[in-house]
Every structure is written in structure tokens, then in C-alpha cells.
Amino acid sequence: MFWQNPLFRRELLGRLRSWKTMAAILAVALVSSALVLLRWPSDSTVDIVSQGSMLVFRPLAFALSLAVMMLVPAFPATSLVSERKKGTLTLLLNSPTTPVQIYLGKLLSNVALALVLISVSLPALAACYAMGGISIRNHLGPLALVLVVMAFQYTALGLWISTRSSSTDSSLRWTYATVLALAVLSMGPLVIIGNLSGITATVAKWLTAVSPVSALQQITGNQAAAATLGISTGWVEFLVLSVLISLALAVVTIRKLDPILLDRARPTGKVIGVTTKKSWLRGMAYLIDPNKRKSGIPGWLNPIMVKEFRTRKFGRLHWLVRLVAICAIVSLLLTVVAATGTVSWGVERIAGPLVLMQVALLLLVGPSLGANLISSEIESGGWQILRATPVSPLRIFSGKIMSVVWTMLLVLLATLPGYAVMSFIQPAMSGQVGNVIISLLVAVCMVVSISACISSFVRTTAGATATSYGVLLALFAGTLLIWLARGRPFGPIFVERVLMLNPAAAALSEMNTPGFESYNLTPTAWWIGALISVGCLALFAIRIWRLTKPD
Amino acid sequence: MSDSEDYVVRTENLTKSYGEFTALDDLSIYVKRGTILGFIGPNGAGKTTTIKILVGLSRPTSGSAYIAGVNCSENAAKIKHLVGYMPDKFGSYDNMRVREYLDFFGAVFGIRGPERAKRIDEVLEITHSAYMQDKFVESLSHGMQQRVGIARTLLHNPEVLILDEPANGLDPKARIEMREILLRLAAEGKTLIVTSHILPELARICDTVAIITGGKLRAFGELDEVMRRLCPMRSFEVQLLREADLERAADVIAEHVERDDIALSPQERILRFPTAHTEEEMATVLEALVSSCIPVAQFREVAGDLEDAFLSVAAPGEKLQSASS
DSSP states (O other): OGGGOHHHHHHHHHHHTSHHHHHHHHHHHHHHHHHHHHHSOOOSSOOTTOHHHHHHHHHHHHHHHHHHHHHTTHHHHHHHHHHHHHTHHHHHHTSSOOHHHHHHHHHHHHHHHHHHHHHTTHHHHHHHHHHSSOOIIIIIHHHHHHHHHHHHHHHHHHHHHHHHOSSHHHHHHHHHHHHHHHHTGGGHIIIIIOOOOHHHHHHHHHHHHTSHHHHHHHHTTOHHHHHHTTOOOOHHHHHHHHHHHHHHHHHHHHHHTSHHHHOOOOOOOOOBSSOOHHHHHHHHHHSSOTTBOOOOOOTTSOHHHHHHHHHSGGGSHHHHHHHHHHHHHHHHHHHHHHHHHHHHHOHHHHHHHHHHHHHHHHHHHHHHHHTTTTHHHHHHTHHHHHHTSOOOHHHHHHHHHHHHHHHHHHHHHHTOHHHHHHHHHOGGGHHHHHHHHHHHHHHHHHHHHHHHHHHHHOSSHHHHHHHHHHHHHIIIIIHHHHHHTBTTTBOHHHHHHHHTTOHHHHHHHHTTOTTTTTOOOTTHHHHHHHHHHHHHHHHHHHHHHHHHSOO | OHHHHHEEEEEEEEEEEETTEEEEEEEEEEEETTOEEEEEOOTTSSHHHHHHHHHTSSOOSEEEEEETTEETTTOHHHHHHHEEEEOSSOOOOTTOBHHHHHHHHHHHTTOOHHHHHHHHHHHHHHTTOGGGTTSBGGGSOHHHHHHHHHHHHHTTOOSEEEEESTTTTOOHHHHHHHHHHHHHHHHTTOEEEEEOSOHHHHHHHOSEEEEEETTEEEEEEEHHHHHHHHOOSEEEEEEESOGGGHHHHHHHHHTTSOGGGOEEETTTTEEEEEEOOOHHHHHHHHHHHHHTTOOEEEEEEEOOOHHHHHHHHSOTTOOOTTTTO
16 A cells, blocks of 8 residues: 555655654643643533533634644645656666556555644544544534644645745745635635636635635634625635646646656747847837847946845846736736725725735745745855955845845835725825834744745755745734734733734734734834844844854 | 075965964975976865965964065065966956956956057957957857956956966867966066866976975975976886787896886786886896897887876875866
């Protein structure tokens, strides 16, 4: 059986021996136990309507699915691309092992590890069951199914992206982006646009079913909250869609494991030095002609910053223009929605998702850029060469940081028209909108500084990217998880203090988003965000200084 | 002192320790302007440690290193302008074309506008890399990357080039091209320090060699002098016209050298033997063969190589990883 599959054995045993796996297992065990301990009822009366157990079960279910989302895709996302880069994939493909066996070995080993992760929360789930009101048929069974299917889906997704990427960090970036899109953005059309009819309503409904949130809302008995957002699908729809998506991904990935398909030609690097009629047409189509030879770096620009832009695909001007254009179009669409629906919905209905989508975009773009700053340079051997040049640590620091800050600001600016329209519709909101923008700027600073700091400590790009995503997700999504468990055991003061670490929560409270109205987070959240950013930047600067010094 | 002024690279009792481990022990070498130093040693011998100290990336525990009279550890900033350093790892950047790559390093070295563009054209020309200027750096073959690496080290017109394993992994054609480039640079007055595992390759370009093992300098000097010192015994080959004469020829030669040292190869009709005899004494051996009516097809000296020299100083078990290549 699959235990005979040499890849399955190698991958699973290899990873079980790693300290990172042990740390992840311990973290899941500790968090799940802590959640139960904190929420364990201390009243002398018995809760016959099972409210108490549900109060424990709900955050536990969300925490477990967040752990699966954060931990499961990391390994498959880097697996095939790193095997290809090291040349071991060619060896595997030239062995009697079939592409299906290779695929199943990688898929099943990762899912097995996810099962180990989930199983450490069994005592906590058993405690919920013991409290009463939680059944295996309606709660624990569906939750286990949802988590396992999530593990299958995200592993299949990571493996598919891994076959298509040229580097481990880009694979990691695209995988997390897609996971985020599947989990959060898929709910966008229904939640934001709302009252749809006909085929668009059906599409939006099934799109929502892709997200595990709809399934978890049903399992944790939160249908009322889901209904207010317009969500009507449950865990069965999620399972059906996820299995279908996983199967489709498996087919395309196995097809891609054909040695002939992996044999890619080197990019020709076609570039022209002079302006022709063709290049003029290309310039019109792309706004900037991508085939035109770049001029030298101007003396007034920091060469490190220019290098950082040029070494990333999205840093190329024609890609940057496309990225900003897409952001602007999405923002304008939201603006239209806001302009047509604000009167009947209330501004806070559109403001909440808008803030969350902007933060999701910042969280998606920021770590992938920031986490590369030093680690990729060390990994590629470029750092050793850079050290042998007369460039100063200060110049490296400013060039690296500004290359990310400018990109993030461009993305942020392109998403701002929605707020302009809100201010136009309700001029009284101008102050709130201003505070939201400040909160988002603080979020930018935190994302950039934290991921840059991590990049200077972790020596591999994939490691730095995964760590950055993990830390930032814990900071931005983890605090919202505590907010989700507000009331019991976390009192309002504790929740408010935790939310102060999250500038996105500050933006949501400024917009009076339901659930955030009672918190007074600004300006303290800004100061905390600024302090974290300054601390991380200082650490980043010290690390750069140390790394440039002679050994 | 006048002698030391001729030396553009100078290390004096250079020592580098990491805790109790001594990576480099009392190394003193001198390299004259416009010459090529072959720096030889197995993995972990201390070559890269020495190079890092010379480039200003590492500080010695004791001793000192100078390039063009500038102390490498005290004035690292100035050293970076004097030295062009090519590490064994190329250091490529994704999505960057060759010209952009060189432009970036030109800008980092403070070369401005039109002068930078001109300099890039020059170094591409020197390294025969102009045709690949629009190719993506990561898509280049290893040989192409090595040439771009040399172009990068030349950008700021340094006095000294330090190249770590420039011929490693190159195919024969690329090796010949690399050799030509290095010889041309030396002819233009650049001083080169080249490390390599491929000793026959180094022997063709080096003026001086330094052999280092276990952090200690085992031999240093001009190539011929080192060869003479380390390999005093010369190797001779005598090829006969007839196989039947092999034993008789061995008896004749045995009157001049030890009989046990003579090796016979019947298939090739060759006798091989080591000797410390002078040219005159070897002429006597040839004369003895001829007067014994043994028809000789060839009588020649087999040139010793750096590999033999290295093996004569290396401790047992110390081998060059790719010496055979």
C-alpha cells in the first residue's frame, strides 16, 4: 500500500524528525489546550443548553482551521520546485517510480502530517464533547472531515503551484495568496454585493462554499451570523467543492510531472535597443515597452533599490503598472458597489470588507517582498559580492526598505478611491476615513518592518517567507481569533488590549464595523504599531551592519 | 624594502583562528605586479580564508595583509576599490539581464552615467560576453556566468583580481577561453590570484604558485623553481622499435640507474624510469643504448606537473577533490 511508497516514507519520516514539525505540533497542542482551559466553565450550575461547550468549541474549530491554513501549504509549496532545482526530480522521474506514485507520496505524507497536527487537539475536542451539547454527528465529525479535506485541498494546491513556479519563494507566495483567496476573497462577491439574483447569485453562493468559513460557521452553530453576511452554504457544499478542486489539481499536477513538460527552454532575453514601429505598438499596449533595453541606473537613485525592483517580476515597470491598474479597477468596482448600495446597507457594511480586503492585499504582497530582502541575497551568493563592494550598510538598508515601501504605497494608493467616495457620500465620515488610512499606513509599516527583520535572521528565502507569513498571520488573524472568543473567557479589556496590536482592527473600529463598535483602539494602536515597526527596523539595521562587517 | 614595494599583494605571518581551530597558520606570500599566482590546496586548506582576508571580508587573528600598500583589515573600504573579487559562487539575481547586472555593480562602485555604460561595453568586450548582454543572468550556462563574473570584477578597473575557482565546472572549450582571458588580463598589467583544483590548468597560466594544506604554506615561489624543489627526480621514457629488445635495454640502463626503478610496458615498447641525472649523464645513457645496437624510436623527458608537486607536499589522505579532472 501507500506505506510501501518510498517517497511517502522518506517525506514523512524526514519531516517527523525535524524540530520544526515538533514545534508546530507542540504549538497546536498548547493553543488547543489553552483555549479549553481558559474557557472551561467555572460556574456551579450545569449548562443544559450547551452554550458553554459551544463557546469553547467555536474558537477551537477556527483556531484549528487557521493552523491547517498556515502550516499545511508551506511544505508542498516548496517541495517539487526545490526538488527540480536540486536536480533530484529528474532522478525520480528517471527511476521506475511513476508520476502518480511521486505525487501520492508527497500528497499523502503531507496529509498524514496534517492528521498528526489535528490529532494533538483531540484531548481538547474530547473535553468539549464531555461538556455536553457537542455531538460527534453534527459537530466533531463534520469538523474533522472539513479539516482533513482542507489538508488535502491545500496540499494539492501547493503541489500544483510548486510544479509551475521557478523558485521556492514565488511558489510559497502564490500558494499562500491562493489559499487566502480561496478562504477569504471567495466570500467577497456575496458578502459585499449581497442581494444577487439568477445565475450570478448561484455563482456567488458556490464561490462562498469554497471557503471553509461557511462550513465552520455551520458546524459551530453560527448560522445566524453567517446569514447576516448572506452565506447560505454549509460544510457539505464545502466538502463537495474541495474534493472536486483537489481532484482537478491532482490531475493537472500529475500531467505536469511528465519529464517532457518539465523541460523548459531558457528565456531568450529578447531586447531591443532602438525604437521601432513594433516597439511603439508594444509601448501602447503595455504602457511601457517591456522589450526595450533599460537605461542605466541614474546617479540620484539608490542602486540597491533599483536592483530590488528589477529582480522581482512585479518590480518591472510594466508589471507594476499592471498591478496598480488591477488594484485601481478592483477599487473602482468597490466604489461603484459602495455608491449604489451605501444608502440601503449603511457605510459600515461596505467599510468592513473593504478594510479586510486591503489588509489581505497588504499581507499578501508585503511578506513576499520583505522576506526576500536579505535571505534571498544570502542564498544566491549575491550578499558575499555586495559585501566586497564599497556600498555602505545605510545605503543597503534604505534601498532595501524603500523598494518594499514604494510598492506597498502604490498598492495602497490604488485601493483608496473607495474611501474617497464614502467621504463624498457622507462628508461627516472624512475624519474616520482619515483614521482608517493612518491605520492602514501603520499596517504597511508593520508588515514591511517585521518581514524585513525576519529576512535578516533566516538564511533561506523559503524559510523567511514562511516565517513572515506565519508571524503576520498570527498578528493580524490571531488577534481577530481572540476577538472572536470575546465575552468568555476574554473580557472586553483583554480583547481591546490584544486588538491594539492589530492596526486592521483599529481601522475596523474606526469604521464602526459590527463587533468593533465598542473598542477604542486609536491612537494607542498606532503608537504600538509604530513602536513595533521602529523596533524591527532597528533590528534590521543592526543585522545589516553586522552582516556587512568583516568576519 | 624596494623589493617589497614591487609586490602588489603581500601577507605577513597571516594567522586566522576560529576558537581552537587554526584555519590559517603564519602565511607569508608576495605577488609581483602583473603576475598570476596559483593558489593551490585541497578543500578546507585555508585558501578561501586567505582570500577573504585579502578582500576585507574577514579579519586576521594576527599578522597582516597588504594590497598596493594598503592594509586589508584596517582600510577595507579602500581595498574594495583596489580588488576585483569573484567568489566560487556566481551570485546571480532573478529577472536581471547581464547588462542590468553589470550596470547595478557599476553603480554600486560609484561609476557614473556615460562612463559606466562605456566601461560595461569594455568589460563585455574583454570577456567576449557582448552577445549575451540581454540574456537573463540566471539562464546563462556556467561558462557564460563565469565570464560575466570576470566582467563584473573588472568594472571598477581594480589593480588586483582574486578569482576563486574560475575554471571549476567549465567544459574544455570554456576553459581555454577562460585561460586566454586571464593571460590577457595579466599581460595588461593586472595582478591575479587564482585558486583552482585543476592543476594542469593552473600550470599553464601561473608565474608563481603557493601550495597550502591544513592552513600552512607548504611551498611558494616561481612555478619552475617550485617544481624543481618539489620534484627533483625527472621522469624519462625510452621507446624502442622492437619489443624483443626491452629486457636488453633495461640491462643497459640499469648500469646508470637502479634496476628496480625501471618499469617496462611491452605493449607500448616503452621503458620508464625516474632519475636525478644531469643532461650530460642522460646523453651517456642514450649513447650506451645506441652502441649496444638497440634501435631507439624516442628518448624523452616526461614533464612533471603541479599535481606531482602537490602530492609531494600533501599529507597522506589530503587530495585535491578534482585533481584528476
